[in-house]
Amino acid sequence: MVRAPCCEKMGLKKGPWTQEEDQILITFIQKYGHENWRALPKQAGLLRCGKSCRLRWTNYLRPDIKRGNFSEEEEQIIIKLHQLLGNRWSAIASRLPGRTDNEIKNFWHTHLKKRLEQNNYLASTITNKRRDEITTNASQNIDEHHINQDSQNIVAYHPTYCHYQEDIQSNKEENMQYSTNYEHKDMTSFNNDMVFWYNVFMSSGNNASDEIS
DNA sequence: AAGCCAATCAACCGCATGCAG
DNA sequence: GCTGCATGCGGTTGATTGGCT
Numbered sequence: 001m002v003r004a005p006c007c008e009k010m011g012l013k014k015g016p017w018t019q020e021e022d023q024i025l026i027t028f029i030q031k032y033g034h035e036n037w038r039a040l041p042k043q044a045g046l047l048r049c050g051k052s053c054r055l056r057w058t059n060y061l062r063p064d065i066k067r068g069n070f071s072e073e074e075e076q077i078i079i080k081l082h083q084l085l086g087n088r089w090s091a092i093a094s095r096l097p098g099r100t101d102n103e104i105k106n107f108w109h110t111h112l113k114k115r116l117e118q119n120n121y122l123a124s125t126i127t128n129k130r131r132d133e134i135t136t137n138a139s140q141n142i143d144e145h146h147i148n149q150d151s152q153n154i155v156a157y158h159p160t161y162c163h164y165q166e167d168i169q170s171n172k173e174e175n176m177q178y179s180t181n182y183e184h185k186d187m188t189s190f191n192n193d194m195v196f197w198y199n200v201f202m203s204s205g206n207n208a209s210d211e212i213s
Numbered sequence: 214a215a216g217c218c219a220a221t222c223a224a225c226c227g228c229a230t231g232c233a234g
Numbered sequence: 235g236c237t238g239c240a241t242g243c244g245g246t247t248g249a250t251t252g253g254c255t
Contacts, residue, residue: 016223016249038240054241055224090243101243106222 013047017056021046025053026061059102066098070107078104079112 028044034057037050046053059065070078074096081092089101089108096104 014225036240050240051226052224058242059223087244102223105244110221 012041012049012052014052017060021048022056022061025057029057029061055102059100062100064098065100070099070111074099075112078108079116082108082112 024044024046028040032043034040034054037054040046040050041048041053044053048056077096078092081095085091087105089105093099093101093104
């Protein structure tokens, strides 16, 4: 398939947007909308390609964009959605009103990814250490619960399952079950997490099954 | 004060997908 | 079914910023 020529042709401008360009784009979109991104820059009098305009609008200029730091709850949602959906940033962003896929992607790479890796390392270290203790001291009655308490304490990002319960009345009992059971289960209960979040999607009105497949 | 380095984030690039003709 | 265009998406880059020496 032949690729459509992009902005590098015809001396179109690249790089950071100026305030003036932003204003032109905002004014134009407010007036005429953005039916056709490819034609928009020409109509608006911008020396940018449509792709660049779309990105600037969707990631920065849109009026409904929420700026500023991510809340604790948003972090938890991103982490869980990433476990469920992988690097499907737009799908994740669609569940976080006011946040863009680009913003979430950047936040993931700069904050959450490192933290998860670090926490996973620490959690596995602690768990292995505990297991060694158990092996060498078999007569001592140390149960699995004890081991997992340590892992849980280390894994700071760990889910708080009650966030959605007010919104999802129909699944209330089921969700409570997950949140309660979690206290007594080990890290492998992440499978249950998956089920939980799948249910959240199904209840949210968006058919997540299409996206998961 | 200056230089270096790492973190951050806006923006770009190229592929994938959807759709009309 | 094929082709070409428009748009969406995820990975990556590079400019900027802030902290440290």
